[in-house]
Amino acid sequence: MNTHPIHVPEEWHDNALxxxxxxxxxxxxxQRTVRDWRRRGVGPRWARFDGTGRLYVRVAEVRRLVASATPTVTKGDR
Structure with missing residues (x-):
């Protein structure tokens, strides 16, 4: 199985949505999985603006989530 890491572009500002x-x-x-995460309080922190139904997440929050989910490789794991 060939997996590709999730990449958040460096040029995206942390406060972008x-x-x-x-x-x-x-x-x-x-989307169904992410909705379930949200219902259970797992995953990123979401925001709504001006009472709209749309959900947004800050790029900084996405980076935090990806970093926490990315396994670290140690010498013994190679």
Whole structure:
């Protein structure tokens, strides 16, 4: 199985916002799964603005989530 790491572009500013849909696409995870995470309080912190139904997440939060989910390789793991 060939997996590709999730890459958050360096040029994205930490305070930039991603929509729920963009986030799901970036991490290659079905929306249904991410909705379940949200219901259980798992995953990134979401925000809504001006009472709209749209969910947004900050790029900094995405970076934090990806870093916490990325396994570290030690000498014995190679």
């Amino acid at each position: 991603l929509t729920f849909e963009d986030f799901c696409t970036l991490i290659r995870t079905p």
